[in-house]
Amino acid sequence: METVTQFWLFRAYDLNNVGGNPALSFLQDKDYGIEINTTVKILS
Numbered sequence: 001m002e003t004v005t006q007f008w009l010f011r012a013y014d015l016n017n018v019g020g021n022p023a024l025s026f027l028q029d030k031d032y033g034i035e036i037n038t039t040v041k042i043l044s
Contacts, residue, residue, distance in 0.1 A: 008035040
């Protein structure tokens with residue numbers, strides 16, 4: 001069995017993202033997302 005845990009922190013370079021995704025054009029903070037996931041593989 002193999003277990004892999006990943007942690008992702010999504011950060012913007014600037015608070016002003018004109019030309020990008022309209023939902024993310026003007027950010028309140030440079031941190032805009034966190035993702036944690038675990039994958040388990042059972043090998044036979």
